[in-house]
Amino acid sequence: MRTSELLFPTLREDPADTVVISHKLMLRAGMIRQLASGLYTWLPLGLRVLRRVENIVREEMDRAGAQEILMSGVQPAELWQESGRWQHFGPELLRLSDRHQRDFCLGPTHEEVVTDLVRREVNSYKQLPLNLYQIQTKFRDEVRPRFGVMRSREFIMKDAYSFHTSAESLVEGYQRMHDAYCRAFDRIGLDYRAVLADSGAIGGTGSQEFHVLADSGEDDIVFSTESHYAANIEKAQCIPEGTRAAPNEDLRRVETPTQKTIDALVRDFELPVTRTVKTLIVKAADGLEHAFIALIIRGDHTLNEVKAEHHPWIHAPLTFASESEVRSVMGAGPGSLGPLGCPIPMIVDHQAALCSDFGAGANDDGWHWFGLNWGRDLPEPVTDDLRNAVEGDLSPDGIGRVMIRRGIEVGHIFQLGTKYSEAMGAQVLDEQGRNVVMHMGCYGIGITRIVAAAIEQQHDQRGICWPASLAPFDVCIVPIGANKSPEVTTASDALMARLEALGFSVLIDDRNLGPGPRFADMDLIGIPVRLVMSPKTLEADQVEWKGRTDAEAELIPVDAVVARLTQVVRAQ
């Protein structure tokens, strides 16, 4: 390919309104252009990268025995009503109607469609297990699209769905997908982690997310320093540490007219933050005696909403009481709440339950209790794991302590079980001729997001540094001094033809520009290898070789290029 014929509008200046580096570089490199909030057009260079990601994923899915299909992006409402998700999905589901006023949605995922297909076409256990996948455009009307293609509304996803006669078979299929994901991410060259995840509203028994580690990630990943334990912070268990010290202080009521926050309390009363607790009021699950539940966590901890939501006493989705509700239930406003005299059921975080001689609101505006102790001033608490892990906590597997890093979720695998097959009547006959409900798994990879994630991980001041597996071209050729010496053009064209004949993808920068802007553009778009040909190098039958991340270029014989390039491209 010749740059003189390629649409790649590079930008010299930083575009406005970009906050993450991948978004900025994708715009500058002419890979994408924004069409509307969360919607992008992929230009030739960007599309080449996207296709490479797709192809790696496709090869690994095929290798794992999955079969590619293609389902419609527009889906009839009836299927979603059958699974119950027409009601439960929020405004994220873009609904529309056709000319006959029939309801449809733009598919954010395809469980319903694939389950419908399989219940019609698969009738016997002999046809299982079966894994179907597609690489397709999805639409989710995100609350706030941002970060370019990292959180866009329209995006390309590889989604696979497996069907099994038993839970055991599902576990096998799930493990097979796990391994295929690892192979794909290894080949792409990402620094990633498979982490335990919350299986969320989808339910099911097992779920893992694959995260690319990057500071710009939107999720917190909890790791052990000593073991292989890794989990999404939503899921990471917190193991209480230490034992509760015996009471040492007398209970006392202290006037705190201006201390409405833990910070203020700690600052003004020289109370260690680990001897404070905060009290949060949330809506109780339907059908309980009380309308609200108090949650108590240590002052320096934060509530884990996913854990809280899973508690049988607590309403899902988690809903905080409004200020007026807090006031009417507790008799005091936020900032003065506490466990002593609390009129509603309390759930206390494990670690908060180990506090002694602690301070908390008195349920009376402007007053706190200090020197509180469980079992003395308060009943022994009902406890649960309610908080987010923090760095330095004991690792949940008991080995080492935890660190927390940011991650970009690029894959998610689920054991769905029978949620959809049950709701939609997807059954087969087993060996005994009995109807059995199929067990299902689903497995997603964010193709477009991987492109951004790879850039987040591999770039420098000059631009993108593509891994060889994703680069839009394997190599670029920059001829210099072609106007003076026609031989430069002849020789670089010949080299391009030779490399292309061997299957390499080659970009030749034949634009009538000085070397500066061409070098800068080739660096920006991140081609792994740059070959420079000039009258000087040709005289010695040489070419200048520079890897994208090499500090210096070096001269090598023209005849050595093929061998060296083969090494680089195959080394991925």
Place this chain on the structure above:
RNA sequence: CGGGGUAUAGCGCAGUCUGGUAGCGCAUCUGCUUUGGGAGCAGAGGGUCGUUGGUUCGAAUCCAGCUGCCCCGACCA
């Protein structure tokens, strides 16, 4: 959904406070020169100033509505 910002040439911006009919850099086009890290000279093209309405002799500028886009928040006791 709440709060904030912003909208002027392809891109990045100034001009708005103090109303008088639009400018800078890059990019683009033409010609000549120029080829080892974002070239030089000379010339040229390109904007109903997001949109609707209002105030005014006169609006990019003042006022109101609408829309787009961006940011922050939606863990607070």
